[in-house]
Amino acid sequence: MLVIGERINGMFRDIAKAIREKDPKPVQEWAQKQEYMGAAYLDLNVGPAVPEKVEAMKWLVEVTQEATKLPLCLDSTDYDAIESGLKLCKQPAMINSVPAVQEKMDRVFPMAAEYGAEVIGLAMSEEGVPKDTESRVALAMELVANCDAHGVPLDSLYIDPLALPANVGQDHGPEVLETLRQVKLLSDPPPKTTVGLSNISQGTKNREILNRTFAVMGMACGLDSAVADACDEELMAAIATARVILNKDIYADSYIEIFMAQNR
Amino acid sequence: MAVEILKEKYRGSIREVTLGATKEEGGTRTHTVKVGGETALPFLHFEGQLPNRPVVAMEVWDIAPEEWPADLKSYYQDVMNDPGAWAKKCVEEYGADLIAVRFKGADPDINDASADDCIPVLKKILESVGVPIILYGCGKAEKDNEIIGPLAEATEGENLLLGYAEQENYKPVASAALASGHSIIAQSPIDINIAKQLNVLIQELSTALVDKIVIDPTVAALGYGLEYAYSIMERARLGALTGDRMLAMPMISSIAHEVWTKKEAFLEDEPNWGEQPERSKAWEATTAMSLLQAGSNILVMRHPEAVRVTKAHIDDLMKDNSY
Numbered sequence: 001m002l003v004i005g006e007r008i009n010g011m012f013r014d015i016a017k018a019i020r021e022k023d024p025k026p027v028q029e030w031a032q033k034q035e036y037m038g039a040a041y042l043d044l045n046v047g048p049a050v051p052e053k054v055e056a057m058k059w060l061v062e063v064t065q066e067a068t069k070l071p072l073c074l075d076s077t078d079y080d081a082i083e084s085g086l087k088l089c090k091q092p093a094m095i096n097s098v099p100a101v102q103e104k105m106d107r108v109f110p111m112a113a114e115y116g117a118e119v120i121g122l123a124m125s126e127e128g129v130p131k132d133t134e135s136r137v138a139l140a141m142e143l144v145a146n147c148d149a150h151g152v153p154l155d156s157l158y159i160d161p162l163a164l165p166a167n168v169g170q171d172h173g174p175e176v177l178e179t180l181r182q183v184k185l186l187s188d189p190p191p192k193t194t195v196g197l198s199n200i201s202q203g204t205k206n207r208e209i210l211n212r213t214f215a216v217m218g219m220a221c222g223l224d225s226a227v228a229d230a231c232d233e234e235l236m237a238a239i240a241t242a243r244v245i246l247n248k249d250i251y252a253d254s255y256i257e258i259f260m261a262q263n264r
Numbered sequence: 265m266a267v268e269i270l271k272e273k274y275r276g277s278i279r280e281v282t283l284g285a286t287k288e289e290g291g292t293r294t295h296t297v298k299v300g301g302e303t304a305l306p307f308l309h310f311e312g313q314l315p316n317r318p319v320v321a322m323e324v325w326d327i328a329p330e331e332w333p334a335d336l337k338s339y340y341q342d343v344m345n346d347p348g349a350w351a352k353k354c355v356e357e358y359g360a361d362l363i364a365v366r367f368k369g370a371d372p373d374i375n376d377a378s379a380d381d382c383i384p385v386l387k388k389i390l391e392s393v394g395v396p397i398i399l400y401g402c403g404k405a406e407k408d409n410e411i412i413g414p415l416a417e418a419t420e421g422e423n424l425l426l427g428y429a430e431q432e433n434y435k436p437v438a439s440a441a442l443a444s445g446h447s448i449i450a451q452s453p454i455d456i457n458i459a460k461q462l463n464v465l466i467q468e469l470s471t472a473l474v475d476k477i478v479i480d481p482t483v484a485a486l487g488y489g490l491e492y493a494y495s496i497m498e499r500a501r502l503g504a505l506t507g508d509r510m511l512a513m514p515m516i517s518s519i520a521h522e523v524w525t526k527k528e529a530f531l532e533d534e535p536n537w538g539e540q541p542e543r544s545k546a547w548e549a550t551t552a553m554s555l556l557q558a559g560s561n562i563l564v565m566r567h568p569e570a571v572r573v574t575k576a577h578i579d580d581l582m583k584d585n586s587y
Contacts, residue, residue: 250503250511252460258510 001219001239002041004073004094005034005230006198008064010047010056019049019056027060028067035068038260039230041094042068044085045075053081061085070263073120073227079107086115094118096227097160100125100139102146109150118156119147120194123179129162131172136161136179137186144186158194158225159183165202166210173200180221193218197228211235216242236260269587271311274505277303278561279475279512280316281447283362283425284396290421290445294394297361299478299561300514305501306559310586317582318556320571321362321398321564322354323520326377326385327369333530335541339568347385348392355393358568359575362425364398364520365389370411371402379414386415390422398425398449398516398564409436416440423447425478425516425562431462438466438473447476449516454482454489456496456503456511463510478562479513485522485529486551497558517555520566523548545569553577 007030010016018026031042044064046056053076061072065088073094074085082095097120098108112119121143123129123136130136140159147157161179164172176195184190195218201210212235215226219242229235240259243249252258280301285291297319304312328344329337339358343350347365354360367382369375390397399415401408408428413436416426427449429437434450441448450466452459459481467474481500483493497515504512523529528537529544537543548570552563556578565571 250460250499250508251457252464252510253457254461254464258460258464262509 001215001223001243002225003039003230003236003239004041004043004096004194004225004227005030005037005039005070006043006196006227007034007229007231008042008060009045009075010049011045012047016047016049019046019060022059024063024066027063031064031068031070034230035070035263037230037233038236038262039070040225041073042070043073043075043096043227045096046081053078054084057081057085058088061088065090075227079104079111083111083115086111086117089115092116092118094120094158096120097122098143100142105143105146109146109152112147112152112156113150118158119152120158120160121147121191123159123161129164129172131175133175133178133182136175137182140179140183140191141186144191147191148187153189154187154191155189157191159191160194160196163195163197163199163214165204166200167204168202177217177221180218180223184222192224193222194225194227195223197226208232208234212238215239219243219246233260272304272308274303274312276505276507276509276512277301277312278501278504278514279477279509281476281478281514283398283423283447285421285423285445289423291423292390293396293422296423297396302559303505305505306557307581307585309584314582316561318561318563318578319361320359320552320575320578321364321562322358322360322568322571323364323366323564323566324350324354324389325366325368326382327375329368332524333532333540333544336524336544336567348388351389352392354568355395358571360395360571362396362398362562363389363393364400364564366400367402367411369402370407371404372407374402376407379411382411382415383418386419390419396423396425398427398562400427405430405433409433412437413440416444416446419446420444425449427451428480429462429466431458431465434462434465435469438469441476442470442473447478448473449480450477450513451480451482454484454493454496456481456500459496459500460508460510463513467510477513479511479515480518481515483517483519483522483551483555483560485519485526486547486554487528488522488526490551490554494554494558497555497560501559514561515559516562516564517552517560518564519548519552519555520564523551524566545573549573549577556581 044060074082075096099122123139161176200214201207240256278300284293284296301315351363369377424446428451500511529547532540552574
């Protein structure tokens with residue numbers, strides 16, 4: 001499972017301050033720290049820091065690329081901000097995200113095709129997050145069909161079945177895991193899958209163990225990536241271990257260190 | 265309807281290791297030999313790049329190999345007591361790409377030759393041939409640890425390929441390689457997990473060594489577990505091509521040592537098995553050709569006829585079959 005490092009997000013106070021004051025240091029430090037810990041992508045989210053999303057996203061992309069070689073995942077509901085960021089990306093990036101809403105898909109997939117970007121597709125519609133597996137898979141199918149129709153390779157699409165916090169939508173858990181399994185049957189090649197890992201623990205105590213356990217359960221169901229805290233060493237160790245158990249990586253006594261050192 | 269040909273595309277590649285060093289590079293070799301660099305499984309030219317052909321190293325011993333069968337010895341009769349001339353004959357007459365020197369005489373139970381005894385022999389071989397050299401001790405770790413440092417130091421800058429670093433005993437060889445500018449063979453006992461871990465350990469000693477490692481996964485002769493060795497090598501290669509950098513080293517197969525200790529190769533008085541000379545050549549060549557398909561980059565061999573057919577086979581396999 002690839003980790004999309006979640007830390008460069010205007011929801012965090014230090015990043016919000018950095019964006020407002022145009023101070024690249026905190027952004028670049030988090031970029032390097034997440035890369036060092038084994039992140040495969042870096043999520044960039046302007047958050048609520050400033051009203052002007054386009055300029056803020058451009059700035060984030062530029063300063064982050066000065067500090068890291070990792071591909072970026074541009075995270076915004078403002079597609080103009082994403083597009084202006086994509087123009088500056090030195091290597092193919094990821095778009096985070098698009099729901100199964102026709103007008104939004106019509107905006108995002110052509111943009112993905114133009115810039116060679118990958119896309120996170122959310123299994124939700126105007127009506128919100130569905131309750132059961134069947135509805136989630138139906139929305140995933142709409143995303144797959146639109147992705148294909150715009151000539152974006154299907155393995156560049158990451159379906160997010162959308163997990164809800166364990167203390168709010170506990171009944172969604174099994175549905176999310178089952179969706180991860182069924183999404184793989186939608187096409188050939190199948191789409192990839194992702195989740196916002198920390199969603200599962202939003203507002204709970206014991207956040208870290210919820211995140212780690214969800215990660216390995218998801219992996220057992222075919223989860224390919226997650227927006228997650230790359231600096232949680234125990235999470236990275238759990239992912240490394242699940243990869244060995246799933247026979248994705250060849251075991252060696254230092255397998256955890258090897259996994260974490262992959263970017264070094 | 266046109267048939268769509270499915271081709272595998274890998275994201276990883278095998279590391280390229282250079283053996284030997286020319287005068288400009290600090291050694292005395294007339295040329296270097298590159299191994300590895302593949303981006304596809306062996307000889308599948310249509311799926312990726314195979315920039316370097318597999319090479320054959322021929323064994324030269326520091327003492328006359330009296331125990332070898334008469335047919336094998338007949339090819340070396342005039343040079344068996346002169347390692348320099350022996351090496352030269354292997355290169356010039358038998359087409360060896362590399363020379364693998366085995367200091368059998370350093371064995372405490374044979375001549376117990378010291379490092380000082382071995383150094384002139386190694387230097388003589390370096391003077392006699394221009395190809396890169398692989399260096400083996402006597403095979404007994406305690407003694408090999410004593411001689412490897414001085415031998416490496418005496419040939420500083422030559423970028424020899426030093427054997428063996430093992431999981432429980434990798435520091436002497438790895439340190440010698442690091443100090444004197446050589447490459448190393450990392451040997452594991454037909455165990456992919458140890459092969460990987462050993463590379464990690466060597467890398468921890470110095471990251472500079474990671475592109476100077478050649479994996480010896482330990483091979484077996486035909487009839488003695490060849491398919492087991494094959495499957496380990498194949499798995500390592502698949503792992504490497506799918507992105508496992510700690511297994512993405514070129515591989516060496518010590519075929520001569522395995523084959524020529526097996527009765528099918530050396531027993532002369534066994535008429536039901538066919539004539540020993542033919543049988544032994546076929547045994548060594550068949551083992552070599554199988555291991556080529558498993559991904560071996562360097563084959564260490566002994567019989568000039570087996571070398572000849574194996575090299576001809578490599579010529580065929582390296583013909584571009586891409587479409």
